[in-house]
Amino acid sequence: MTMSDYVGKHILIDCYGCKVELMKEGTELFRFLFSDDGPVKIEVDDTYIHETNDEVIMAAYASRVHICIHLYPDMAYAAIDLYSFDSEMIPTSVMKAVRTYLKPERIRATSVKRGDMTAITDMKPSTKLKTTTMRKFRNTGKKINNAGKKVARYIVHNRKNRDDLGPE
Template identity: 35%
Template sequence: MKEGATMANALGQQLLIDLYSCDDEIITSTTAIQESVTSAFDDANLAVDEISCQVLDDEINIIAIAHHFHFTLHAYPSLGYVAIDCYSFERDIPFTVLMKCLRHSFGAEKVKATSVQRGDFGNERDMKPRRKTKITTLGRVSRTRIQLKQTGGKLKNQSAKVISSLAKKSGLKK
């Protein structure tokens, strides 16, 4: 067990970040992705020992390793989506700074972050994640527009059924 850790303290923290509707120009460029990740590490004062990039047909992967820390990024340009996994054995890693910098760099409209405490030997709820979701103004407008369209369609269908039923009862329609 880590020195100074008590049963109530977790040894590490894992942060899962989902970035939606990212800027196409950035997430299709391996150079832009690597620069964004490097800039986020600089802003968070994280010294990275090793970083590597792998380009596949439909995905770009970045893996970074540091002392008591790893970072993986999977960019899916065709989906406008970036999935990030950060794990730290240190409790003072500024995950919020890292996340905000990456969201800004990739131009994500929506961010979903899930945090998991790892290695809390005294807590049965050790692996229960906490989620936070943030949506940009444009994302909210788009979501509201879709919901209004769906609600309008439902009301239109229900109104047609009511009118048809009333017409049958009054003998106007057979």
């Protein structure tokens, strides 16, 4: 399917375990993304930034494109909403740039082709997960720890149920 078969592309990006110190100043992320030598090559027409104690919301609007970023430093979580009606704009470049800047432990992207005029196949979004190496190590360590606890419980249980006959 080519871009001419559908109207636009909508990507929802969830970033978990982001570097909190990088999330405090949301405007820095905007400068990083949209500077002249930045990774996002669009001419921004308007921006909106709203900051509270526990949330930063930023939106950038360009011709046929919008990007909305929600930062939650207390949860080390970021949600990015990207809609592109422009075949020149590559949404995955935004995802790579956000990953580079926020350094999340885990990222999930859901992509939806909007306005597919030829079929209804776009009704089910495709979701991809990417887990960092550190997160994989932590998960493996936890599994090993849990397995060790199960073995220890098994040994203790068998000792309690043994009779006094025979060697240990």
